Amino acid sequence: MTRSILVGGEMLNWSDLHPVDARPAAAGPAAAALLTAALHPGDSVLIAGPHALDLITDVAGRVTSVDVLVRSAPDAEEIAELLVDTKGDVYCGSLDRFRGDERYDVIVALDGLERLVGPDTAKLTWADALARLQERLAPSARLLLGATNSFGVERLIQPGITAALPRDEDWARDVADSAPAGLKPLQAALRDAGLSQTYAVFPSLVEAQVALEAVEGLAAVTAARTVAARNAGTTLMDPYRLVLDAAEAGLAIELAPAWYFVTGDLPAVLPADAVPAGPGVLLEEHLLAALRVDDQATVRRIIPEYVAWLDAGGNGSPDNVILDGTSYRLFGEGQDLDVIAHLARFVRRSMESGSRQPWPAGGDVHAMTARLASMAGITVPEELPASAELVRPLGSAEQLTTVARLSEELAAASARAILFEGTVSGIRRSLPYRVGHAVLNPARVIRRRVRRVLRKVRRR
Incomplete structure (x- = not known):
């Protein structure tokens, strides 16, 4: 029978499972998929640190025995009641007080190492915490470790002032308690632990939607979507475009919000079906790339082909359609829109991204949709839903870029008007x-x- 055992350093009036002013426990589909791929029925497992209750019960249902170590006394009692019929124990306290000779086939620490201690622990460095976990590993055992990136994409996305306010859990601690900053220092520190695979986790450890070994192509689009969905408010930069640009520059893994470090040969994408199989590029990206270099010939060729696909029964906007040569297939679920609405959606997204376009800046949705529709021989009605709505770029940086472009176009138009007026006046005289x-x-x-x-x- 599972029971709660106090080991020292426990936090009696604190919860990582139900926080008031702190981040929640590690969770998400990617975390569940990692556990599914890494665990075997005969394993003995230690779950170290705060993990969502569904992850804990999932582990308990897959292995022979499971022990849990958490610092929160209320959390320990809740977990003990949850695992009442499971072989194993729940330990409450800090990692530095966790003694014993038990060795485990798998240690799960997907939340990282920072929340394995409380304020009563004067100093336990990240390296010391890792060493203590390694001591509890059986021969040929596996360690599943999470780490937050101190300079991930959110440092470039969040407005800053509210994100910088310390939470209740951010009590003053020795700087050495933090994990090594950056991917390469972390990989170097973990090399001796035998960690063989690194996954970029999006959008965070506490809501891990996807974990990727390589962030490129359609995998980059998947990662960008998760980050954009989590940062729907005011941002410094467009989250979606930022992740895609980082992937194009080969920096998406280094700038990922978090990482998983694991041993063993596991799938390259977690969950395995998170990224569409097969070759191809997102139609939206293909069109935007053509617009950025004023390749209107490509746009005039692609738009009629895409409209023909829609007329033949296809149902997806350019941000939800994969282009593979001359064939199209859905990326996810279809969207119940007509042809004009699909084109209007692309126009809105291109304007929201602040992407470079060959036409004058500040255009409205109706005019640009009509321009694209005319390439396929379609006339857009005067009353296009939400066409009069002002569309601004999502990120502050893209807004400033758009303002600069409008100012440049206005200055050029004014100069041409002055020149024209002078020319006309001279002619009249x-x-x-x-x-x-x-x-x-x-x-x-x-x-x-x-x-x-x-x-x-x-x-x-």
Whole structure:
């Protein structure tokens, strides 16, 4: 029977499972998929640190025995009641007080090592915490470890002022308690532990939607979607485009919000079906790449082909369709929209991203949708839903870029207007213009001369 055992350093009035002003426990589909791939029925497992209750029960249902170590006394009692029919124990306290000779086939620490101690632990460095966990590993055992990136994409996304406010759990601690900063230092520190695979986790350890060994192509799109969904409010940069740009530069893994470090030969994508199988590129990315370099020939070729696919029964907007040569297939579920609405959705997303376009900045959704639809021989009605709505780029950086482009276009238009006005004025003062004007408008010249004579007569 599972029971709760106090080992020292426990936090009596604190919960990592139900936090008030702290981040929740490690969770998410990627975490569940990792456990499914890594655990075997005969394993003895130690779950170290706060993990979501569904992950704990999932582990308990897959292995022979499971022990749990958490620092929160209320959490320990809740977990003990949950695992009442499971072989194993629940330990409550800090890792530095966790003694014993038990060795485990698998140690699960997907939340990282920082929350394995409380404020009563004066100093336990990240390296010391890792060493203590390694001491509890049986020969040929597996360690599943999570780590948060101190300089991930969210440092480039969040506005900053609210994100910088310390939470209740951020009590003052020795700087050495933190994990090594950056992917390469972490990999170097973990090399001796035999950790063979690194996964980039998106959007965070506490809601891990996807874990990827390689962040490129459609995998990058998947990662970008998870980050964008988590950062739907005001941001410094467009989260979706930031992840895709990082992937194109080969920096998506280094800038991932978090990582999993594991041993063994596991799938390259977790969950395994999170990224669509097969080759191809997202249609939206293909069109935006053409627009950025003013390749309107490609746009004029792709749009009719895409519309023909929609007319043939396809049902997906460019952000939900994969282009493979001349064939199209869905990325996820279809969208119940008509052809014009699909094109309008692409226009809105391109404007929200602040992406470079060959047409004047500040255009409206209706005009740009009509431009694209005309390439496929479609006329857009005057009343296009939400077409009059002002669309701004999502990120502050993209907004500033758009403002700069509008200012540049306005300055250029003003310069052309001044030049045109000066040219017209010079033409009107020229002798050929005056002669031609007199020849082409004799009645007006005669009236003007008659009025001039009459004014002279009146003055006399």
